[in-house]
Amino acid sequence: MMAAEYTDIDIAPFIDHSLLHPTATQQQLEQWCAEADKYHFASVCISPTWVRLAAELLHNKQPKVCTVIGFPTGATTSAVKLYEAQEAVENGATELDLVINLGWLKAGKSDEIHREISAICEETGQVIKVIQETILLTDTEKNLAAEVSMDAGAAFLKTSTGWNGGATVADVKLLKEVAQDRVEIKASGGIRTAEQALELILAGATRLGTSRGVDLIRQREES
Secondary structure, eight states, X not given: OOGGGOTTOOOGGGEEEEEOOTTOOHHHHHHHHHHHHHHTOSEEEEOGXXXXXXXXHXXXXXXXXXXXXXXXXXXXXXXXXXXXXXXXXXXXXXXXXXXXXXXXXXXXXXXXXHXXXXXXXXXXXXXXXXXXXXXXXXXXXXXXXXXXHHHHTOXXXXXXXXXXXXXXXXXXXXXXXXXXXXXXEEEESOOOSHHHHHHHHHXXXXXXXXXXXXXXXXXXXXX
């Protein structure tokens, strides 16, 4: 059955309404928070600099405040990532999308990756979504990253930053198979159509990271 036939799926609760462009302004941030509230999106996903304001704007409202850690390269030190995570939580974030150290992953340094993720999970006590950047990895590396992330306490496996390419149905299925329902899956990057969004949901994604959430809702309403 084609994804287009699943007309009963409400995609809004899956969406992390993302505003991660370096030139994002306060006016855009205010718009994104208002849209997230209006359409009942899961969260706004924003840069750390905007967390405090977003937490004020979404106080007592349904959407969560999500931010990114070590974004977009994952190549900052573990100490810096930990501080960035702690500060984000102090400022009101309740979900953290953490980019792993891809160089460590390529070198098979699973202990270092585990230590970094587990410290952030333990010190913040919040929902941690570990970003793998699947487009740059082999299937073996994706599997390793997933296993280490889950063992370290991640709540979600996330496909991509969106800066090097986006989520594929194949990668979501791979992560879903590895996860075996132990954690959730977030697909992100390049989600431009409602059809794409549905295909990723049907493949196993429980969150979608996209800056086009409002477009996706409108497409669903018009279909």
